[in-house]
Amino acid sequence: NKRAQIIDGKKIAAQLRKEVKESVTLLKATHGVAPGLAVVIVGDRQDSAQYVRMKRRAATEAGFHSVDVALPESSTEAEVLDAVARLNTDSKVHGILVQLPLPSHMNEGRVLAAISVDKDADGFAALNVGKLCLRGGEEPSAVACTPVGCLELLERSNVVIAGKRAVVVGRSNIVGMPVAALLQAKDATVTVVHSxxxxxxKIVREADIVVAAVGQAQFVKGSWLKPGAVVVDVGTNFIPDASRKSGRRLVGDVDFASASRVASKITPVPGGVGPMTIASLLKNTLRLAEAAVSRDNKPLTRVSS
Amino acid sequence: NKRAQIIDGKKIAAQLRKEVKESVTLLKATHGVAPGLAVVIVGDRQDSAQYVRMKRRAATEAGFHSVDVALPESSTEAEVLDAVARLNTDSKVHGILVQLPLPSHMNEGRVLAAISVDKDADGFAALNVGKLCLRGGEEPSAVACTPVGCLELLERSNVVIAGKRAVVVGRSNIVGMPVAALLQAKDATVTVVHSxxxxxxKIVREADIVVAAVGQAQFVKGSWLKPGAVVVDVGTNFIPDASRKSGRRLVGDVDFASASRVASKITPVPGGVGPMTIASLLKNTLRLAEAAVSRDNKPLTRVSS
Ligand SMILES: NC(=O)C1=CN([C@@H]2O[C@H](COP(=O)(O)OP(=O)(O)OC[C@H]3O[C@@H](n4cnc5c(N)ncnc54)[C@H](OP(=O)(O)O)[C@@H]3O)[C@@H](O)[C@H]2O)C=CC1
Ligand SMILES: NC(=O)C1=CN([C@@H]2O[C@H](COP(=O)(O)OP(=O)(O)OC[C@H]3O[C@@H](n4cnc5c(N)ncnc54)[C@H](OP(=O)(O)O)[C@@H]3O)[C@@H](O)[C@H]2O)C=CC1
Structure with missing residues (x-):
């Protein structure tokens, strides 16, 4: 009974962060610019606060300029919009991320839409999504971090994508849909399944590559897979586990125990897609900073050409 | 040997145009506004000229204000951009269409991008594509005409889409990709195949609904279809036909003779998707005009509420 090779997201993310750090050093040396990442957090949800701490630490380690805007739960939407507007005009900030979910008394779509497209570190702007889905036009300024992380995992594990059948389980705006668009852009034949x-x-069994982003603990079973399929598990779900002090355990959207006996390669949870999301956020912000630098230098280039 | 029911695009398009005309009458009566459609044509390609004539006739018949801008083949890109800029600010024009292909000495992407998103009658703007692909956000101001036409054909033929498997053959920006997004938005499980x-x-055989937009004459064979599948043929290809005076014959991307023996419903070529494209263009322009009217009336509504 062969076991799937584990795709080590922690290791690949560390490598990606190292590459980003090197590019940051270069950007500082050549243009005196450090990529600036601003994170806006509203309220004090534990999970959000922890995630923001992780982002800040990773940004600082990579040599970024890091800005945190923490607003109380009781803030008005106008106050959040104000904070975003200030960051939009702050030339030291190249990427802005508003931590979701926002308190229920504000409109998330409106707040996200207020972020300048040039600083859309999360790649959530409709304009960027359009550019992602259109072939052969302008590149989006950024693409959603978790989907980009999934593709990095596949490519850095030497998984061939072109010509393969891929099934994406889930079609959310932030994971399933952009993952499908990225796989298709890499010439996979993509099927998106949903509720x-x-x-x-039966559909999953057709796939050479399965990406599970469904938000249901251990949803995809080993018996659903084509032998040798590559499995990327985006899910982060807690299930009860009496053997743990916390009383719970983190599991993915894939039933790892059974899937790892059928797949050829598989990402674990934790330690798979999770670490890639923050690494991709840094890479996105680096790219936005590089684009800002090249915009700033453009008039000069034009005159001299 | 049962034959597929023919989906009559001419008849459905006529019905759609009639509905548009009724809405135009209403819009004129209540707001004194006729939807305005501007078509920009550069050069004198025969096929483009004929298509533009058909558009103009349909627009006039539906009670539209119709503007034609015909520029010589030798025009510069700047001249075309100028024409678009003037139409962008013309309050009588609600939809702008630049007939493709443009002469090779200009950049199509740049010209299309110059059209105001509010007047994007073809739904080609990246912002509109993004809104189409995102779930639950703002509606796009328009969606590409041929894909919208395909969906109208299915819905007006009482084809159930939700929960069905759909295969789209082709992934172009103007047909395959938006058709796939529309089918997925209607809860089909969509697979996109390409070169x-x-x-x-084998993939086509999984489909309850097949949309062929591949640009290859009679590409999809009857033997590929699941018995009872519904087939939408977007293709427009000419093949040699000695029995015709013109020496050629228009065929689709589906081999009609064999497919119509396996499918339950099928669109013919000509007389299927073709007539729907212009009807959808009129509907798109009507919607843009309605949106413009409601934008113009907004301050008033706000003050009085
Ligand atoms: N590791 C990381 O960094 C990240 C992890 N995640 C995790 O990824 C998972 C997915 O997240 P997200 O995309 O935001 O989740 P959403 O809840 O937004 O979307 C879930 C998708 O799965 C589909 N779905 C739900 N139930 C079923 C079912 N029973 N059968 C088939 N499809 C179903 C839904 O279909 P429909 O559209 O029809 O409702 C929807 O498209 C979650 O576990 C989340 O925690 C998310 C982001 C980052
Ligand atoms: N009735 C109407 O109003 C309209 C009709 N049409 C017609 O629809 C058809 C498609 O148009 P359009 O989308 O613009 O065409 P494009 O040439 O832009 O796109 C064709 C698509 O088909 C794919 N393809 C090409 N050859 C093959 C093959 N052998 N096997 C599998 N896939 C293949 C291509 O794949 P890849 O992406 O990998 O290159 C591409 O995605 C044409 O016949 C066109 O004339 C188009 C618009 C309007």
Missing amino acids: KTKNIS | KTKNIS
Whole structure:
């Protein structure tokens, strides 16, 4: 009974962060600019606060300029919009991330739409999504971090994507849909399944590459997989586990125990996609900073050309 | 040997145009506004000229204000951009269409990008594509006409889309990609196949709904279809036909003779998707005009509420 090779997200993310750090050093040396990442957090959800701490630490380690805006739960939408507007005009900030979810008394879509497209570190702007889905036009300034992380995992594990069948389980704006667009751009033949899909297990069995982003603990079973399939598990779900002090355990959207006996390669949870998301955020912000530098230098280039 | 029911695009398009005309009458009566459609044509390609004539006739018949801008083949890109800029600020024009292809000495992407998103009658703007692909956010101001036409054909033929498997053959920006997004938004489970896909016939056989937009004459064969599948043929290809005076004949991307023996419903070529494209263009422009009217009326509404 062969076991799948584990795709080590921690290791790949560390490598990616190292590459980003090197580019930051170069950007500082050549242009005197450090990529600036601003994180806006509203309220004091534990999970959000922890995630923001991790982002800040990773940004600082990579040599970024890091800005934190923490607003109380009781803030008005106008106050959050104000904070975003200030960051939009702050020339030291190249990427802005508003930590979701926002308190329920504000409109997330409106707040996200207020972020300048040039500083859309999360790649959530409709304009960027359009550019992602269109072939052959302008590149988006950024693409959603978790999907980009999934593709990095595949490519850095030497998984061939072109010509393969990929099934994406889930079609959310922040994971499933952009993952599907990225896989298709890499010439996979992509099927997207969702809550209205019948016979999901049969469709998953057609796939050479399965990306699970469904938000249901251990949803995809080993018995659904084509032998040798590559599995990327985006899920982060807690299930009860009496053997743990916390009483719970983090699991993915894939049933790892059974899937790892059928797949050829698989990402674990934790330690798979999770670490890639922050690494991709840094890379996105680096790119935005590089784009800002090249915009600033453009008039000069034009005159001299 | 049962034959597929023919989906009559001419009849459905006529019905759609009639509905548009009724809405135009209403818009004129209540707001004194006729939807304005501007078509920009550069050069004198025969096919483009004929298509533009058909658009103009349909627009006039539906009660539209119709503007034609015909520029010589020798025009510069700057002249075309100028024409678009003038139409952008013309309050009588609600939809602008630049007939493609443009002469090779100009950049199509740049010209299309110059059209105001509010007047993007073809739904080609990246912002509109992004809104199409994102779930639950703002509606796009328009969606590409041929894809919208395909969906109208399915819905007006009472084809159930939700929960069905759909295969889209082709992934172009103007047909395949937006058709796939529309089908997925209607809760189909969509697979997009393209030139890098292996085993296309096997994938097509999984589909309850097949949309062929591949640009290859009679590409999809009856033997590829699941019995009872619904087939939408977007293709417009000419093949040699000695029995015709013109020496050629228009055929689709589906081999109609064999497919119509396996499918339950099928669109013919000509008389299927073709007539729907212009009807959808009129509907798009009507919607843009309605949106412009409601934007113009907004301050008033705000003050009085
Ligand atoms: N590791 C990381 O950094 C990140 C991890 N995540 C994790 O990834 C997972 C997905 O996140 P997200 O995309 O935001 O989740 P959403 O809840 O936004 O989307 C879930 C998707 O799965 C589909 N779905 C839900 N239930 C079923 C079902 N029973 N059968 C088939 N499809 C179903 C939904 O379909 P429909 O559209 O029809 O409702 C929807 O498209 C979660 O576990 C989340 O915690 C998310 C972001 C980052
Ligand atoms: N009735 C109407 O109003 C309209 C009709 N049309 C017609 O629709 C058809 C498609 O148009 P359009 O989308 O613009 O065409 P494009 O040439 O832009 O796109 C064709 C698509 O088909 C794919 N493809 C090409 N050859 C193969 C093959 N052998 N196997 C699998 N996939 C293949 C291409 O794949 P890849 O991406 O990998 O290159 C591409 O995605 C044409 O016949 C066109 O005339 C178009 C617009 C309007």
